[in-house]
Amino acid sequence: MAPRISIIIPTQRRLDGLATALRSALAQEGVDPAGLELVVVDNDAVPSAQPAVEALGAGAPFPVIYVHEPEPGVANARNAAMARAGGEFIAFLDDDEEAPAGWLSALIDAQARYAADVVFGPVRGRAPEGQVRHRAYLERFFSREGPAEPGVIDHYYGCGDSFLRRSALPDPQRPFSAIRNHIGGEDDLLFGQMKAAGKRFAWAPEAWVWEDPVPARLTLKYAIPRAFAYGQGPSSHCAAADPPDRLGVAGWMAQGLVQAGVFGALAAFKWMVRAPDFAFTLDRAARGLGKTLWWGPFKIEFYGRRTV
Known part of the structure; x- marks a missing residue:
């Protein structure tokens, strides 16, 4: 059965x-x-x-x-x-x-x-x-x-x-x-x-x-690039649509640019004052940057590496 x-x-x-x-x-x-x-x-x-x-x-x-x-x-x-x-x-x-x-x-x-x-x-x-x-x-x-x-x-x-x-x-x-x-x-x-x-x-x-x-x-060295890659998702999804949703791509890129700028500056300040929530803010900035830089050269490979 x-x-x-x-x-x-x-x-x-x-x-x-x-x-x-x-x-x-x-x-x-x-x-x-x-x-x-x-x-x-x-x-x-x-x-x-x-x-x-x-x-x-x-x-x-x-x-x-x-x-x-x-x-x-x-x-x-x-x-x-x-x-x-x-x-x-x-x-x-x-x-x-x-x-x-x-x-x-x-x-x-x-x-x-x-x-x-x-x-x-x-x-x-x-x-x-x-x-x-x-x-x-x-x-x-x-x-x-x-x-x-x-x-x-x-x-x-x-x-x-x-x-x-x-x-x-x-x-x-x-x-x-x-x-x-x-x-x-x-x-x-x-x-x-x-x-x-x-x-x-x-x-x-x-x-x-x-x-x-x-x-x-369990390090920022892994998590922040991964957050950047997660940020790429909405823009990549619009670009992969059939037909491509160019307006959607532009909208996500614009939103990401603002997000990266605002939270990037805030993360820099929190890093300087050793704020305990620094990593949360850096994550928001990385996701915003991913929305803006989503195409080929900026793609990060997390999978598919052959190991022997």
Whole structure:
């Protein structure tokens, strides 16, 4: 019998986080395991995660499937998992996330209640206490916040901690665009297309997960360039529309220029006086600059680097 729900976890050389994510996915409660499967897609050049996945999958309450996608790129990895998954619904969990036992059932309940094509849940960033500078900012940076109450929403979030109806996707097997393999945002592009097609999004505040970034990401050196890249999203999305939304691009660029100038000056002042919220202001300036400098030479590659 084909599974009704496929949980997908993409990974690349993050075995400790993957083990935590896997165990949490296998410990879900309130869902019939007969209708579940777990698909782990390894985007390393060599199948480095295979032994760990097979060991953790031994004796699991539902099938655990390992997929090796050696071609680097976040869209490649997600598409490889989608092509292998058999579920009518797809739940995405990242390899640095940990899902409480009621996570999946909360997503399922929200999908049924609101007849949603995609459901999103909150993400709660965690950073080690006393070991990380700008901890409050970094925990907020790696978090996803939303409405206090569940319901239909008119916008979308990222793919981690999401629940998709496969039949609503523009391509049920390979919905993620390879043009975003290296810079990310493949999920934004997909959900933007779905929004334009009139698909329904919902928010489930009870379907929250923890996010535990690797130590290398718990720095401003990582977070601020990432904030810049997030800022590029609205301008890039307008430019990628068919036909291109040039008026939208111009509007976002103008807004970004003002945002970068105002918050850049404020961030410089806060840095000089050692204000505790300096990083929050610098983030706002970086996102504004990203809206303005969004095209080719300014794109930052966060994904798709081959490792051996």
